Amino acid sequence: TYKGNAYDRQSVILTESMALHLFGRTDCVGELYKAYRETVFTIVGVMKDYPANTELKFNYLLLAPPGYDGFNRRLETYVRVKPQVNIAALKKKIESYKMKVENDKVYTYSDWHIHLRALPEVHIICSPELNTRFRNIRILAVAGLLAFASALMNLLSLFIARQQRKSRYNGTFRTMGASGRDLAYRYLWELLLPLFLAFVLSMVLLEWLYPFYRDYTALEHYGIFDQFVHHLPKARLMKAALILYPLSCILFLSAAMLPVRLLVKTNPSASSGIWKDILIAGQIMVGSLFLVAAIVFYQQYRFTQTSDKGLVTDRIWQINTGFQAAYEKDLNRYVAALKQSPYIEEVTSMTIPVLSSIGDFYCSYITDLDIHREKEGTVDDNVLAVDSNFRHFFGIRMKSGRWLDPASAVKEYVVNETGAKMAGIDDDLLGTIHLDGKKSQEAFRIAGILSDYHYCPLQYPLDKVFFTVLSQKEKAEMYMTTPYIYIKIRPEQEERALTYARQLYTDYEKGEVAPGEQIRYLPDIMEELNASEIKMSRIFLTLAVICILISSVGIYSLVALSTEQRKKEIAIRKINGSKFGDILQLFFRKYLWLNVAGNAVALPAGYYFLHKWLETYAYHVALSGWVFLSVFLITLVIVLIAVAQQV
Template structure:
């Protein structure tokens, strides 16, 4: 019987092949987006949940030291040692604790440099965190730094095997621990990134902070614990009041929350994940509704045939099973296509979703598990079919038994839902497109075309005076100019919450009290400003006559609150210094648009106050159009003698336009995905509406015929239908447009620099959906109205 049902279902799919193909493709694409977005969201929100008793594992974090791109406070996963002692007294609910610090070493193995990242911690680490030993043990190890635990990956990297107990690891000349054990690698969704674990009592860093995790007792009242932390005032030392300790707040975050709240750079990533997951769910739901619409249309056209089945002895249960087959079969085909799509998209998906850390973990990348993705896909496909059939059971039964009391209302509700989803997708897509166009077309205020960034490494800069390379580099017929910046101050940065070579306090009032605010300073070559064609608003560029001069940007001038800073002396301890502001320049965008422009100070490398501790680090070369290859060869030859173990030579030369494209990559990807899903949803909605209108006109053929006999024209009949469906379009848009506005507005607010949503966009969406419905109605009504009324009345 099942094989018979499948044959009948297959014939129905062929009969309505256009709509069936659209429905199945929509289901496949919607399910694919739903799985990829949903799994990514699950992965990001389940970091470090694999540790034993993870539900009681928390990190003590400090809020008030780090900001997100939108200016809100993030958390730092570190705790001042004074606060650690006080909090342990304040919270008797703490059952166990562990503190650790991060370490980084570069090992030389033959001709290969191996970067190892690790942690130093005592035996308490093994009481809180997972450690599956393959070889050796941690028991009995003295925490004096003479022993180290390696991960499986590191053991193979250093020794080619995990059987390396007792072997020496030369971390540096003074630190040569022996291997005491090898543990299994952690999954990629962890914030505990280490290649080795040095068993040593951790010492606080230079600002007296360490990462501290605690495990609370069972049945702890978390409300009471958090209330205590709310009232707690930090005991951190800050004699200069530079870090604003009075504004610090100590938080207790779960291991998974640490990932989301202690990494400000993830804000945009999480935003895009939510958009992708939401779009996938909506597209999938739209396709499911369309599948239900197609099924309803088919069943209502087969009313006489279904009555015949029941009359000749078919049970309601068998008819429901037949209906289930007609619903489930297209779903299975769609899920099979979705598996193929996921398989083909996985390499790109893995690359796009990879989490690349920065700082000492700059070259560490984390990837989503392929095995877990496909196992979850298989599970969700089965669950989706069961849930959908369960929800549809009573509507199918009532439809087959003709018990739906208000079938017109039911069909109209389906139309409204499809219009809602289609309009919502359309308005959000327009918002995404406007912001993407704004990002791509907005003048950055800096000329970065045909400029190559040469990264010679921070450590190399402090060993070699790289400024001497400038004359050698510029000595080439196809090089139009060379400049450089000092310290960790690239021209473009992905981390726009911090920008500059260093921070310093600038006092323009001799009566100002102790300094309590600091501004970033960019130290650059004297030709930096003309090289990048930065535009002065007032004043003049620094000269050799006054090497102590500073330049400020527009934002800095506004932030400081002075109408004019030119030639105003900078005071040090109440005394006027030689340093003055000589120029104000226009703001330029140095980071992605979601970051606000910081108040910046600029000074040249000739400034004696910075020359002693800042070094040229990044060199910028502008090449003549069409001669990039020759210039790159020239640069490689000049820098070939520089030994830099911390910078991959393949990444040493980067074109600035490529960096800008990298900044815009998330927006481009999200817009592309959303546009595809929007197109699919609009097509699905169009065919769903077309199917229901077709069904309505078939069921009202006699009414149309009688109206024609009584003198109604085609346009009168068209107006009758359009008035009815226009109300449905208006109702669907009445819900979709406000929701779309709120979603898009909230998304745009994540950018410090964003476009607007004019009213005409919403009118465009409304007229577009109205046009789709009108075209659907026009064809069906025209076909019904051109039929001979006598033939219709005679057949009824």
């Protein structure tokens, strides 16, 4: 470091990436770093980049004594525990401490706890989208295990059918001195070839699905951290598959040992019939579970793609200049130049993106508006500073009241529909002038209620957001900039407008935004909000279709085989005058109960897990009874067709 580590609030340590970005080198100790317009730090060191999968993202470390954060009412403290410490007991002890502060009308301090968390746990808590990914990956893992079980049941059922046809050879082998164990090992050996073929097919499927899985599990950062893109390499995935293949073979052969040993008995017909019934019910259970899950997943998939998001994005492009450029450049000149273009219909600017990948902190600043709060338990009000044409630009509808009037002598706010419900704001309160006692009796009023628009993925709930128009003086006093500029291009003028915008962009950027993120089409950004969920749905639906086909073939084959083995009985009944309907009813009754048994397990389990899965979405489809009834009828039709063809 340079002249020691002075904790004087004037020295900083840069990350390696930030040093390369600013100076093109890392030997920049002693240089000056201008963070804001009038804020300059001395660089006293350069540190290695932090891991890409951490929530502790920063450009520099300010060397200063830690202080209490009065706004957030908390102070993060990092501790290194001794190796022999019982972490679980330490967590429990720390969380048992209570705040020795009296509760007030705003905060219930008695409910507050101090938490001890490992850094990976903090990373997950601070990144709610990772929780969603881990949840979905667990769903895929369970689906994969069920697919594995379905395929093995199918293979075992076909194997049993084949060995039943060869049962007459068992007596011959016994007379030649073969024991039951020898015959069992012989049958198990015949299973290895189908298992190998299944492994080859699974590798082909893995090769096809890997791009979807890679895109879904990738961790990406932008700007100067654009190179931090991490995902599971294909080589590791293939290695895991090679390890799992012999383990799955051992597992299946061990599970198959009992029915195989029963087959080599002298009279295996009774026991094999029981095993076939169990396999039929199992195939129906797995098939029904996948079918009901596939239908609901597809419904949510379509809901995500087609539901009204509340704003119009056609012909709108987002320009991201970067925060550093917004502080150092006069972006008002850029906005004015864009407005002069004959190819651009309208321009608006924002302090944050209009669409966010997370649902928290969708605001320009947080304040405390002194309004009625009988229906609300918090005083934090998210305020989004926008231009006066914001609502018209994005085509957002008013729920009630009117939009902001920038010429109003009284400070005005518009609240979104969700915020109005949270704060207890109704139409009677609109237009009423309030005095904010916390801001020197500043007068303000709520002008209207804006219809909700989805600024984040559908799994996150919308928060309370107040909208206001700030003057240039107010923005300067709050050190507020508008690095996000939105342009609405005139029809059939896209190429000319974008060329013009890019030519001007070079005069107002500092190289901190990756080229692919500088100017983007807003519908593409909106599609990316739910892209991870859509990719996951595609993976699951692909897996579900394969498993449904496997289960359907298995159900059909087992029922057809069981019915075929009673051909003599069917022929005798026909000779004695039995009609087709009578015979069908006789044989179908048994499989009806097997269908009921399989669905009795699958449908309640499917309802429970799908209900839990849909609860992770703030906005989702409703589970309908017709879905479960349809699944039951579909499996019933498959069984009926299999029986009818043999009768």
